[in-house]
Amino acid sequence: MTDILHIVGGGMAGSEAAWQAAQAGIRVVIHEMRPKVETFAHRTGDFAEMVCSNSFRSDDDEQNAVGLLHWEMRAAGGLLMEMADRHKLPAGGALAVDRDGFSAGVTERLLAHPLIETSAEEIAELPGEGQWIIATGPLTSGALAEAIRAETGEEALAFFDAIAPIVYADTIDMSVAWEQSRYDKGDTLEEQRAYINCPMTRDQYEAFIDALLAAPKTEFREGEMAGYFDGCLPIEVMAERGRETLRHGPMKPRGLTNAHDPDVKPHAVVQLRRDNALGTLYNIVGFQTKMKYGGQTEVFRMIPGLSEASFARLGGIHRNTFLNSPTLLDGEMRLRSRPNIRFAGQITGVEGYVESGAMGLLAGRLAAAEMQGRRLAPVPPTTAVGALVTHITGGAEAKTFQPMNVNFGLFPPVGGFKGGRKGRVERYRAYTDRAKADWRDWLGQSRQSAA
Numbered sequence: 128m129t130d131i132l133h134i135v136g137g138g139m140a141g142s143e144a145a146w147q148a149a150q151a152g153i154r155v156v157i158h159e160m161r162p163k164v165e166t167f168a169h170r171t172g173d174f175a176e177m178v179c180s181n182s183f184r185s186d187d188d189e190q191n192a193v194g195l196l197h198w199e200m201r202a203a204g205g206l207l208m209e210m211a212d213r214h215k216l217p218a219g220g221a222l223a224v225d226r227d228g229f230s231a232g233v234t235e236r237l238l239a240h241p242l243i244e245t246s247a248e249e250i251a252e253l254p255g256e257g258q259w260i261i262a263t264g265p266l267t268s269g270a271l272a273e274a275i276r277a278e279t280g281e282e283a284l285a286f287f288d289a290i291a292p293i294v295y296a297d298t299i300d301m302s303v304a305w306e307q308s309r310y311d312k313g314d315t316l317e318e319q320r321a322y323i324n325c326p327m328t329r330d331q332y333e334a335f336i337d338a339l340l341a342a343p344k345t346e347f348r349e350g351e352m353a354g355y356f357d358g359c360l361p362i363e364v365m366a367e368r369g370r371e372t373l374r375h376g377p378m379k380p381r382g383l384t385n386a387h388d389p390d391v392k393p394h395a396v397v398q399l400r401r402d403n404a405l406g407t408l409y410n411i412v413g414f415q416t417k418m419k420y421g422g423q424t425e426v427f428r429m430i431p432g433l434s435e436a437s438f439a440r441l442g443g444i445h446r447n448t449f450l451n452s453p454t455l456l457d458g459e460m461r462l463r464s465r466p467n468i469r470f471a472g473q474i475t476g477v478e479g480y481v482e483s484g485a486m487g488l489l490a491g492r493l494a495a496a497e498m499q500g501r502r503l504a505p506v507p508p509t510t511a512v513g514a515l516v517t518h519i520t521g522g523a524e525a526k527t528f529q530p531m532n533v534n535f536g537l538f539p540p541v542g543g544f545k546g547g548r549k550g551r552v553e554r555y556r557a558y559t560d561r562a563k564a565d566w567r568d569w570l571g572q573s574r575q576s577a578a
């Protein structure tokens with residue numbers, strides 16, 4: 128049993144994990160429930176089906192973190208990137224693909240691999256022995272989700288995300304905003320200054336509510352709403368319930384004194400909370416939203432202190448099964464309570480086809496190394512793969528953990544470059560140069576360990 132790696136789910140992560148492990152010489156069985164058991168989003172029985180957009184986003188590996196992730200996956204012999212390049216469509220700087228050709232290509236290559244078998248079945252229990260990777264994605268089947276929940280506890284597996292927009296800390300205007308926790312709560316100065324506050328006058332608040340109500344929204348897809356609960360309402364829905372609702376909810380000004388203008392009580396306050404240990408990212412507290420992306424930037428830049436803000440990710444609410452990975456997984460993506468099981472893909476709390484595939488790539492390599500008695504060095508957090516895995520397995524705040532796209536805010540800062548939006552071209556280039564060198568080194572060390 129232990130010489131076979133079992134992978135549950137043949138989506139983005141499971142397909143890449145299977146490929147990487149098999150290329151390392153490990154026998155793999157992929158257990159995929161489709162087409163026998165369907166999800167509301169998938170249409171076919173193929174592996175690596177793209178359930179919505181046909182884009183892998185930016186392909187710019189010098190100025191964009193997802194483009195860098197493409198580069199790293201290509202350098203590691205990734206199957207998803209090989210097939211994406213083969214089935215590429217014209218899309219400017221983005222990597223858009225012919226979705227049917229792409230997933231048919233991935234399926235064909237996996238089925239043709241001499242070390243890969245497939246098993247068309249739903250896995251409904253957590254496996255007791257053997258080496259496993261669970262990569263069942265945002266739409267993990269109900270039975271398996273229940274089994275995971277029984278193992279990890281009620282609070283540690285979510286069925287919906289509620290993503291508040293995340294801002295790069297160095298783009299917040301601190302001549303307008305100030306640091307303070309409500310009622311200065313906390314034992315240490317750091318605790319008492321844990322939040323960044325953005326004050327609003329009555330006119331600014333009214334204009335903000337108007338913009339929020341007018342902005343275009345995305346709808347839930349059919350079947351997506353099942354099990355959704357009232358506990359994490361989008362801000363625009365709160366605003367629809369009454370113009371004052373937000374002022375008594377996430378935008379209440381109570382317990383806060385504007386450090387720049389202590390005598391004037393703000394009419395409303397938007398709070399931002401630290402989102403990662405590096406302190407480079409802040410989320411806007413309680414601002415989960417179904418506003419369309421284009422509208423979000425415009426509306427959120429109306430907030431005093433955020434007029435020049437850059438967003439590491441915008442807000443959203445989706446049907447999404449994901450673990451509280453910072454508490455549950457070790458640095459090698461193993462479930463702490465059952466180290467024979469790794470998790471990979473969107474269920475670990477990354478978001479997107481590329482990020483999910485990248486976590487599959489890493490999990491496949493880690494599992495193969497462990498099964499061959501090799502030890503891989505930790506992936507440097509200065510690389511895109513390393514920044515993501517470091518974030519989900521420890522860098523993120525566990526209490527407020529929500530799915531994350533790859534972005535430069537997850538990387539340890541590079542010294543000697545101007546912060547903010549103005550210096551970003553040189554800064555991003557420094558991030559990507561450093562990442563490429565470190566990823567090449569890591570791949571070289573991994574090859575040596577296999578020799």
Ligand SMILES: Cc1cc2nc3c(=O)[nH]c(=O)nc-3n(C[C@H](O)[C@H](O)[C@H](O)COP(=O)(O)OP(=O)(O)OC[C@H]3O[C@@H](n4cnc5c(N)ncnc54)[C@H](O)[C@@H]3O)c2cc1C
Nearest residue numbers: 136138139140160179180250263264268472473479480483
């Ligand atoms: C409605 C919707 C729209 C989305 N749109 C986009 C988008 O436009 N762009 C983007 O980048 N990302 C999008 N995503 C996120 C997207 O799902 C992920 O980025 C990506 O597909 C995740 O890869 P994965 O391998 O983790 O999961 P998946 O690709 O979903 O693969 C998981 C696989 O596991 C199988 N499975 C589930 N449970 C079991 C079980 N118990 N036993 C056996 N097999 C099982 C499923 O059938 C599936 O094939 C969307 C997600 C949803 C739900």
